[in-house]
Amino acid sequence: xxxxxxxxxxxxxxxxxxxxxxxxxxxxxxxxxxxxxxxxxxxxxxxxxxxxxxxxxxxxxxxxxxxxxxxxxxxxxxxxxxxxxxxxxxxxxxxxxxxxxxxxxxxxxxxxxxxxxxxxxxxxxxxxxxxxxxxxxxxxxxxxxxxxxxxxxxxxxxxxxxxxxxxxxxxxxxxxxxxxxxxxxxxxxxxxxxxxxxxxxxxxxxxxxxxxxxxxxxxxxxxxxxxxxxxxxxxxxxxxxxxxxxxxxxxxxxxxxxxxxxxxxxxxxxxxxxxxxxxxxxxxxxxxxxxxxxxxxxxxxxxxxxxxxxxxxxxxx
Amino acid sequence: xxxxxxxxxxxxxxxxxxxxxxxxxxxxxxxxxxxxxxxxxxxxxxxxxxxxxxxxxxxxxxxxxxxxxxxxxxxxxxxxxxxxxxxxxxxxxxxxxxxxxxxxxxxxxxxxxxxxxxxxxxxxxxxxxxxxxxxxxxxxxxxxxxxxxxxxxxxxxxxxxxxxxxxxxxxxxxxxxxxxxxxxxxxxxxxxxxxxxxxxxxxxxxxxxxxxxxxxxxxxxxxxxxxxxxxxxxxxxxxxxxxxxxxxxxxxxxxxxxxxxxxxxxxxxxxxxxxxxxxxxxxxxxxxxxxxxxxxxxxxxxxxxxxxxxxxxxxxxxxxxxxxxxxxxxxxxxxxxxxxxxxxxxxxxxxxxxxxxxxxxxxxxxxxxxxxxxxxxxxxxxxxxxxxxxxxxxxxxxxxxxxxxxxxxxxxxx
Numbered sequence: 001x002x003x004x005x006x007x008x009x010x011x012x013x014x015x016x017x018x019x020x021x022x023x024x025x026x027x028x029x030x031x032x033x034x035x036x037x038x039x040x041x042x043x044x045x046x047x048x049x050x051x052x053x054x055x056x057x058x059x060x061x062x063x064x065x066x067x068x069x070x071x072x073x074x075x076x077x078x079x080x081x082x083x084x085x086x087x088x089x090x091x092x093x094x095x096x097x098x099x100x101x102x103x104x105x106x107x108x109x110x111x112x113x114x115x116x117x118x119x120x121x122x123x124x125x126x127x128x129x130x131x132x133x134x135x136x137x138x139x140x141x142x143x144x145x146x147x148x149x150x151x152x153x154x155x156x157x158x159x160x161x162x163x164x165x166x167x168x169x170x171x172x173x174x175x176x177x178x179x180x181x182x183x184x185x186x187x188x189x190x191x192x193x194x195x196x197x198x199x200x201x202x203x204x205x206x207x208x209x210x211x212x213x214x215x216x217x218x219x220x221x222x223x224x225x226x227x228x229x230x231x232x233x234x235x236x237x238x239x240x241x242x243x244x245x246x247x248x249x250x251x252x253x254x255x256x257x258x259x260x261x262x263x264x265x266x267x268x269x270x271x272x273x274x275x276x277x278x279x280x281x282x283x284x285x286x287x288x289x290x291x292x293x294x295x296x297x298x299x300x301x302x303x304x305x306x307x308x309x310x311x312x313x314x315x316x317x
Numbered sequence: 318x319x320x321x322x323x324x325x326x327x328x329x330x331x332x333x334x335x336x337x338x339x340x341x342x343x344x345x346x347x348x349x350x351x352x353x354x355x356x357x358x359x360x361x362x363x364x365x366x367x368x369x370x371x372x373x374x375x376x377x378x379x380x381x382x383x384x385x386x387x388x389x390x391x392x393x394x395x396x397x398x399x400x401x402x403x404x405x406x407x408x409x410x411x412x413x414x415x416x417x418x419x420x421x422x423x424x425x426x427x428x429x430x431x432x433x434x435x436x437x438x439x440x441x442x443x444x445x446x447x448x449x450x451x452x453x454x455x456x457x458x459x460x461x462x463x464x465x466x467x468x469x470x471x472x473x474x475x476x477x478x479x480x481x482x483x484x485x486x487x488x489x490x491x492x493x494x495x496x497x498x499x500x501x502x503x504x505x506x507x508x509x510x511x512x513x514x515x516x517x518x519x520x521x522x523x524x525x526x527x528x529x530x531x532x533x534x535x536x537x538x539x540x541x542x543x544x545x546x547x548x549x550x551x552x553x554x555x556x557x558x559x560x561x562x563x564x565x566x567x568x569x570x571x572x573x574x575x576x577x578x579x580x581x582x583x584x585x586x587x588x589x590x591x592x593x594x595x596x597x598x599x600x601x602x603x604x605x606x607x608x609x610x611x612x613x614x615x616x617x618x619x620x621x622x623x624x625x626x627x628x629x630x631x632x633x634x635x636x637x638x639x640x641x642x643x644x645x646x647x648x649x650x651x652x653x654x655x656x657x658x659x660x661x662x663x664x665x666x667x668x669x670x671x672x673x674x675x676x677x678x679x680x681x682x683x684x685x686x687x688x689x690x691x692x693x694x695x696x697x698x699x700x701x702x703x704x705x706x707x708x709x710x711x712x713x714x715x716x717x718x719x720x721x722x723x724x725x726x727x728x729x730x731x
Contacts, residue, residue: 017348017590048589084535102510102532106540106548113540145347166541197348228664236661239651240644248643249629252636256629259620260669266618266702267668296671298678300588 004217004316005031007186009126009178011141011214013149013204014190015197019222019308023190023292024142025052026308030316032068033309036137040071041122043143043152049073052305066302070136076117077103083120113168115155120171123178146189146200150207153179153187153214179214186217191281193221193274202284219287220312221278223294225271228264237264290315331581331696332721334609335362335477338579340470340572341609344482345583346593350614352481353716354583354700356381359479360413361717364402367410368476371469375418375462375483384709385415392419394469401710414475418483423461431561437554446551459483460566467569496570511556514549579609582694586613586679595686598694611694612720613683615702621676626669634666698722 004010010027014020021042028040039062042049050058055065060078062070080103106113122141128134144152151158156175163169179185187208191201201219208216229237239245240261249257282289292311297304335341335358343355352374359372371394374381382388386398394416399409425442432438441447459482466480513533536545572578580601584594594611601608620626633640641658652658686697700719703712 015348016346080539084539103536106510106536106545163541163544166544167538168540168544226668228668229661233657233661233664235651236654236657237665239649240661242647242649242652244647245644245649245652248640248647249633252640252643253629253632254625256623256625256627257633259623259626260629260633260665262618263621263626263669263672264665267672270702296674298674 004186004188005034005036005138007184007217008129008137009122009139009141009185010217011143011149011153011185011187012190012220013143013146013187015146015200018190018192018197020145020190021049021142022052022305022308023220023222023312024140025049025305026312028069028138028140029053029066029305030309030313031138031140032066033313036068037135038069039125039136039139040065040069041074041139041141042071043074043118043141044145049142052301054302074118074121076114079117079121083117112151112155112158115152116159116168116171116175119152119155119179120175123175126178126184127174143187146204149187149204150211153212157213176213182215185214187212187214188217188220189287190220190222192223193225193278193281195277198277198281201281205285205287216287218290219281219285220290220292221281222292222308224278224291225267225274225294227271228268234268237268329696330721331358331610331698332362332365334579334696336366338477338609339475339577340466340478340480340575340579342466342480342482342573342578342580343583344580344597345612346590349583349585349590350700351583353381353713354581354612354614354720355479355481356385356415357713357716358581358720359415359477360385360397360402360407360713361721362477362479363399363411363413364407364409364717365721366477369412369414369474370477370479371414371416371475372479372481373416373418373462373466373469374481384713385413386710387415391417392422402714405711405714407714411476416469418462418465420461423465427461427464427562428558431558431565433557437557441551441554441558444551444554446548460569463569463573464565467565467572470572496566508556511549511552514546514553573606576607579607579695581610581612582608583612583614585615586682588682591682591686602692608692608694610696610698611686613697613699616699617672617676617679617702619676621669621673622680627673630666630669630673633662637662637666 005027012020012024012027014023025040028038031038040049048057050056050065050071053065053069053071055063055071057073058065058071059073060075062072065071122139125134125136126139129136129139143149156172156179159168160172160176189201189204191197205216205219208214240249246257246261249261253260290312292308292315295304295307297307341355341358343351343358345351355374356372359370362368363370386401387395394414397413397415399407399413402409428441428447429435429438432441462480462483466478469475469478533545540548582594582597582601584590598608598611637659638655640662641652641655644652644658645655698720700716703715
């Protein structure tokens, strides 16, 4: 498990709302703290990843958002432009503008074209680093959500099957090679201990095994609520509901004592219902599970990213 | 009318809102509990307002299907047995029906309906590009959801339709889906792209005009001419459905703007979902859609913010030893060990303070909601955080009660 950050390319997926971007950013921060130079790639066009570093949005060109962390926003048009210039040696000046919409149209319909422009750019950065022309120690990708990540990572192979000849096919070989190398690449799933996220995670892991050659890494369970009481203490807590005990509490703390007990009851039952989902996940998925605690904090931004990174660091040791 | 939130002189409860509408579209970002909220609203509307109510959902959790007493959902609506709800004190005046959106099947049906003949329909359905186009193109999930809504509404079978929307990267996508679909088929772009293949005819023969030539040169270099030809051939077939699609997309668009249709935006009081909900409210307003309700879901109870509670937590922490001794004196067997009792009291205090922080964050975000531009939603309701999952009929009933309450406070039901 501690080897996770020793790989070179980490994809993070997960259901919306589980904290996928925060965990991705925290991973980048953790690696940077260990002295790595990290490229953080945001694939979905939400453009809010850099806010987790208290930094303004970035574009296709990587920008340093924190010491050691460089962020870029994926954009298939820019990726195409770069590909044409660097690989196909097609001179593109201003002309791509009017053509972009047409190409976008074709690329959206044609299986795998958009995906390959995304995955291709990411793998290109990896290859450049492996061959010494770039110096990313680690590339961390806030990838598509669970529903789309398979088709995103499967694109190179899908194109191999679909297209017999042509330039796009010729590009797929080296992509597949990098993506399927367990020493280099891992697909990680972020989830939370709730019904739908856990179900999606179980499904995704099964599908990824079946349909993808990309090695699976870890499952990160975010927002795990703390266990308030041991079994023995739980009995003490239950006994506080006894009228004689309640009277003692009310005598010391008046009206508010009931609220404090009620709040704990809520916390205990939320924890209990979530731990059911956590064990379902544990039973169904044979990948390392990393547990990150629910953070009882007021703000967002870098401070929270750092707290998540620290928790992640502890789970990885 | 001057700015006020919620709007003056309008319905102040979800019950009043729903009783004057035929379609309610539930939207919001992923993970906020949209599907359960939509189901609970439909259930409660069927129970309290009567009539025939349909909940059209996208991807329900197995437990929700169970809670509705259904083995499985399908494209065909099924009646939800309400016996279990009668036991919970819900006296159903009307009927509840449920259906799930099967995107693939709905698309197939659409192609079969709009293709000029069966041969063309199957040429489209069998094309390997077809799956790709229907699963990803122009927000096709969104389009198909709106299209199904139109069809169900046009059938006139239901008094009220509650529809859950697909999780989208961008919540406004589905509002634009019908227009985009029309634009896609009607666009010059499609004609322009397929022209070389139509004029040249047959394999290998392509005729370019001056405008499209550079594009094809570039596309050939990237995709290869064979791949490009496959794509163009598919578009040629697909284009034959033009007329039917455009007409339909316009009708769908009209239904969404109809005064009998309203939108309910669901959010939790967390930063990211709330920002998305706010921007969604603005987009609805900018496009002249009716923002009927804003639902604040999974809200922590208000007692976490009470001064009494805060005081009590402080006392529990400071005087844990003293209180523990008095608890032991009550003679309750489980409270005999003062060390354990003191530890439990301190844990209670810690936990209260933890959740208080979260509740305070929620309250601050709630205050910021005033940033939503006027006129704002007609109704704002809060649904409390329930300790357990929405896994049974009881939970749906409780959400429904909170939704239909007038000016529902964020408190937890006992």
